[in-house]
Amino acid sequence: MSRIVGTVRVVGAGLLGTSLGLALRKHGIDVVMADTSRANQALSIDYGAGREAAEGDNPELIVVCVPPDHTAAVVAAEMRAFPAAVVTDVASVKQVVLEELRATGLDLSNYVGSHPMAGRERGGAISGRADLFIGRPWVVVTHSGSNQKAIDLITDLSLEVGSVPVNMEPIEHDHAVAAVSHVPQVVASLLAARLISTSAQEISLAGQGLRDTTRIAASDPSLWVQILSSNASQVAPVLKDLAADLQKVIGALEAPDASGALTTISRAIEAGNKGVERIPGKHGGRHTNYSTPVVMIDDRPGQLAQLLNEVAQIGINLEEIKLEHSPGAQIGLVELSVLPEQEEKLVSDLTARGWRLA
């Protein structure tokens, strides 16, 4: 049984809005999908994330999924248009949004902030997926004027889409995301910028470590200027601490034979060990639980289709597939993601059919 019975109005048909619509539609909830861009709205609706708004809509809940700089204005407009509805937003900064809303003089008892800790590198409706929120924390950001009904409804929303609700005040939230999201973004961007001046031969040595440490450096600059400037007071002190530690390492590397230099380097790496150990395991995310056998195929047209035909004949549904091959190599590697209980059959049947498993 769905926890939410009325209509949910989603404003903003990007990645989060579309994913939310898909997740709620799966549970049979009536979703209105609205976006100032007709193209985004149409794409999201085509994708199955909701319906167009109609005369007489009376949403129980409104979720504002627009960029941070626009969030307070859109929340305020929705509260004026639908005074009976509970309203939330999904902006990644919360104190600034609340201050802007308070400045409007509106009654904020029906407003509760949200921050679902979910995302992807690529944005837009086209990247939306119903399982985006599964197992992810959803910060329910209460303020002194939130009423309990609104808090409960937003908590229900987070549970409905498979998230784990976490209650925080706006400042607590902003402090936490500075450490776990905003500082890593700045650091990844600064690190990736070092690669601009590398030669093609140098960068050809890149391995998984470099890819992982710089992946989020592909993020959208306009979005991140909004996020970082809105949370500058929480982000700057953490970066200053990091800069001080960086200076110590640089000093040690500039005189590696000096007394204490190796200890300084070792302590920096050990502190990293301690920090990374604090990160908890994923919260039941589906992707961690796939088995991923790797099949080697000859690097010529038709081989992959042949493989996938045979996987279909074996009767196994692939969750994800990734093909990687280097133009110089004779073989390609196909990583098949399947449910763990299906791996044994897949591997044995493919082997019996003559495929080479890596």
Place this chain on the structure above:
Amino acid sequence: MSRIVGTVRVVGAGLLGTSLGLALRKHGIDVVMADTSRANQALSIDYGAGREAAEGDNPELIVVCVPPDHTAAVVAAEMRAFPAAVVTDVASVKQVVLEELRATGLDLSNYVGSHPMAGRERGGAISGRADLFIGRPWVVVTHSGSNQKAIDLITDLSLEVGSVPVNMEPIEHDHAVAAVSHVPQVVASLLAARLISTSAQEISLAGQGLRDTTRIAASDPSLWVQILSSNASQVAPVLKDLAADLQKVIGALEAPDASGALTTISRAIEAGNKGVERIPGKHGGRHTNYSTPVVMIDDRPGQLAQLLNEVAQIGINLEEIKLEHSPGAQIGLVELSVLPEQEEKLVSDLTARGWRLA
């Protein structure tokens, strides 16, 4: 046919030595596995990576797979014990090792350095795997005194285990790995160290971005002290550039309303975008910029195989493929990576055949 006919002696039964033994044994090559730790040696041999050394062994090739600080001494000892053999090592720093070897006064014509760009977070024989080197760059590090026979044999070794050989001089190598490996290690460690002071609730918000950016911070401090101090002259200047850029961002965040502050933040994120774009596909390769048309398919078995059959009929070779479908959506998205010059034909032919391109 194996390119290597004689015995290969592997000294050091850790992750790299064991993986190398496993890969060579798969091709029927005689591998001797030696380690000063009897336990490591026995484990690696049990694992199938080679046999114990025997009286009268006359190795064609010796691969020294010990920590960087011990590499030169072990290489020298092996060259004295087996003067006819070609010797290489797999240390991640090359200039220091060469200098230490030159200081021994030994004839180094049979020595060529190596750096297979392969690894895993977990070390030790137990983590060894025969496919560790497949598709990875293997830097063949020549020096002014290397003879051609030795260079050819090491190149053959890299090809034998599925790697892509890349020729570099020691300083070129050290400069390259500073950028793609050593600086990312320092930065990931410093970033992860910020997490030590987070509360349990704060760290519970950690997402994939934080996990990726800090994963390598779990690396072994004693190994990294050796690597970083041995390559300090290449690593320090890159870290100093990064520190200067970090100070600019901190300045902007300390006064986000000041003129130019948002531009400074935006430029930092944009520079990260540019840097990360330079990283080639996972297994290396010349074509860093594939075109990636996205096809929408119905989310049911057989559709993907049908699509790939038709791509093969069109006569286009896929470089990479990524399938993503959400359980809630009515369609799946298939991202096809092709050479840019093939995109137009692929898109027009697929469209003509009735496929929907996103």
